[in-house]
Amino acid sequence: MRSIWRVFHKEFGEALRDRRSLFTTLVIGPLLMPTLIAVILSLAIRHGGAPSRRPFALAVVHAERAPQLLAFLHQYGVRIEPVSGGRTAARRRVGRTRGPLLYVPEDFGAQLAAGKPAPLRLYADESSRAVQSRVQRLSALIGLYGGTIARLRLAARGLDPQLLVPIALHPIDVSTPQSRAALALGMLSYAILFTMLMSGLYIAIDTTAGERERGSLEPLLTTPVKREHLVYGKMLAACAIMTISLLLTVAAFAIALRHIGFDRLGMSINFGPGVAAGIVLGCLPLIPVGAALMTLVASYTRSYREAQTYVGFVLLVPTLPLIFANIMGLQPRTALMAVPSLSQHFIIMSLLRDQPLPGLDVAISVLVTLLLGVVLMFFAGRLYRRERLLG
Amino acid sequence: MIEARGLLKRFGRVAAVDGLALHAADGRITGLLGPNGAGKSTTLRMLYTVLRPDAGEAWIDGASILRDPLEARRRMGVLPHGAGLYPNLTARENIEYFGTLHGLARAVRRGRTAELIRRLEMDSFADRPAREFSQGQRVKTSLARALVHQPRNVLLDEPTNGLDVMAVRTLRRLLSELRSEGHCILFSSHIMQEVAALCDELIVIAAGKVIIQAAPEALKAHAGAQTLEEAFVRLVEREQAGAEP
Numbered sequence: 013m014r015s016i017w018r019v020f021h022k023e024f025g026e027a028l029r030d031r032r033s034l035f036t037t038l039v040i041g042p043l044l045m046p047t048l049i050a051v052i053l054s055l056a057i058r059h060g061g062a063p064s065r066r067p068f069a070l071a072v073v074h075a076e077r078a079p080q081l082l083a084f085l086h087q088y089g090v091r092i093e094p095v096s097g098g099r100t101a102a103r104r105r106v107g108r109t110r111g112p113l114l115y116v117p118e119d120f121g122a123q124l125a126a127g128k129p130a131p132l133r134l135y136a137d138e139s140s141r142a143v144q145s146r147v148q149r150l151s152a153l154i155g156l157y158g159g160t161i162a163r164l165r166l167a168a169r170g171l172d173p174q175l176l177v178p179i180a181l182h183p184i185d186v187s188t189p190q191s192r193a194a195l196a197l198g199m200l201s202y203a204i205l206f207t208m209l210m211s212g213l214y215i216a217i218d219t220t221a222g223e224r225e226r227g228s229l230e231p232l233l234t235t236p237v238k239r240e241h242l243v244y245g246k247m248l249a250a251c252a253i254m255t256i257s258l259l260l261t262v263a264a265f266a267i268a269l270r271h272i273g274f275d276r277l278g279m280s281i282n283f284g285p286g287v288a289a290g291i292v293l294g295c296l297p298l299i300p301v302g303a304a305l306m307t308l309v310a311s312y313t314r315s316y317r318e319a320q321t322y323v324g325f326v327l328l329v330p331t332l333p334l335i336f337a338n339i340m341g342l343q344p345r346t347a348l349m350a351v352p353s354l355s356q357h358f359i360i361m362s363l364l365r366d367q368p369l370p371g372l373d374v375a376i377s378v379l380v381t382l383l384l385g386v387v388l389m390f391f392a393g394r395l396y397r398r399e400r401l402l403g
Numbered sequence: 404m405i406e407a408r409g410l411l412k413r414f415g416r417v418a419a420v421d422g423l424a425l426h427a428a429d430g431r432i433t434g435l436l437g438p439n440g441a442g443k444s445t446t447l448r449m450l451y452t453v454l455r456p457d458a459g460e461a462w463i464d465g466a467s468i469l470r471d472p473l474e475a476r477r478r479m480g481v482l483p484h485g486a487g488l489y490p491n492l493t494a495r496e497n498i499e500y501f502g503t504l505h506g507l508a509r510a511v512r513r514g515r516t517a518e519l520i521r522r523l524e525m526d527s528f529a530d531r532p533a534r535e536f537s538q539g540q541r542v543k544t545s546l547a548r549a550l551v552h553q554p555r556n557v558l559l560d561e562p563t564n565g566l567d568v569m570a571v572r573t574l575r576r577l578l579s580e581l582r583s584e585g586h587c588i589l590f591s592s593h594i595m596q597e598v599a600a601l602c603d604e605l606i607v608i609a610a611g612k613v614i615i616q617a618a619p620e621a622l623k624a625h626a627g628a629q630t631l632e633e634a635f636v637r638l639v640e641r642e643q644a645g646a647e648p
Contacts, residue, residue, distance in 0.1 A: 231481065
């Protein structure tokens, strides 16, 4: 047991000394991912949120010619900004601001009073998606206004306005900010687990394929230490690095998500210190699985480069269940808690949503994952007994 | 003292070492001599327990390499072929790490490391990271690492490969000192001058078998040759002619 500790001590110390790889594993990963997710989440909340309810500005030339229409638009959240100038000035202005801009021609009032189609000019640069959606909203609102006038005219002529409405379609948007954010939050557990596994990649390769490529493995095997103890020490060092990375990542998420403003949307994203600690504890059992898996694969490869390729693929294996879960919309079930990485995903989500899982489910996740880690570590130890390892 | 009997190692269908027996005594430098591919490295790798023989047995100071490999490893220091270091550790840390793995207490391992650094003239680079080292500095560090637990038996696989004259002289001096301290030294080489300058005993191997084990003078007499090189060539050629009638 003491030799395991000695190997661990050296490998961990050496990993901490390699500034460049340390920077990528402990700074870039744990900071970049949370920042990225926070940005995506806040974009999803702001821009994905119902566009029909957000107010926007509309520049209007000759606003005095259509006061009632503009008052109607104002009711529906359009901020009217009267501007001056002729048609060419309007066109130039839209070229600059992309629009939309409403130009009210001189004969607008007269045509309307005469019961004829009253002209309006709407300038907009529709190559912008934001402008496009505003133009659609304006068209719908102006159509609504026109419909009201049409019904009044029919009524004035003694006809039933309902003649104009053969079909009544009511689109009902049932999406809520919560459900939109939930999709993005699904990425959060993916990001935590992936960053955690990723951080062990360098040290797992360096202590196996790297050690062999440098030619330091053979001298190491001549020391009076059991071969499996050597590999246990190496895997523990990878576990330690991954644990540090996990702590940093979750801390970074806890800070980053606080600045998104879920509360404004009435969402209960709960990422206080208690939840963060719960997430760390829930994910810890997966660390030995990742370390052993990467060590096993890296030990089989012949060179550092080959190891990077294969271990990169191996990293996908624990993340596959998450992708399937997202596609198939899997919900936590006791049987699914026996699937490592998927069960960690469920634990993270349940903590974030403040919907605690049954204790049995959590226990199954922890025990099954730990057991798999122990089995994989044992196999990695066995592998080091083989001569082929020397390549 | 190193003793081997009937060592056999096959890679696929080729027997790299084929029923090899040898004996290396304490207080002597024994040279393992042979053409490329004769099985020198394979023999040493079996002796230092990295490869497992398919048949045969060997003992390091009586500790069986098969039944008690950990004890056998405790009794020997090994400089494998092309020994690599940990690039982020300094020479001193590389040496001390092996001291740790041999279970030496901190004070002991520090003292021994310092002594080896002095003895191998490593002061100028002892506290620099190993990634910057020249080949000579690497070999010296590997050698110090192999000796940190003061092994009775020292096995070296082509130790002078890639060394300059100065480094070779330091190495030779160290091996002579170890001999006079009563260590058993077994090293492989294909460089005749080196073997002639150092060895008390020679083991000539070809095609995985020992052709002869004798002192240099006896070897020359046996082959009927004036120089060691001539003797070596004759013995190897005679063996090959005998093997292919």
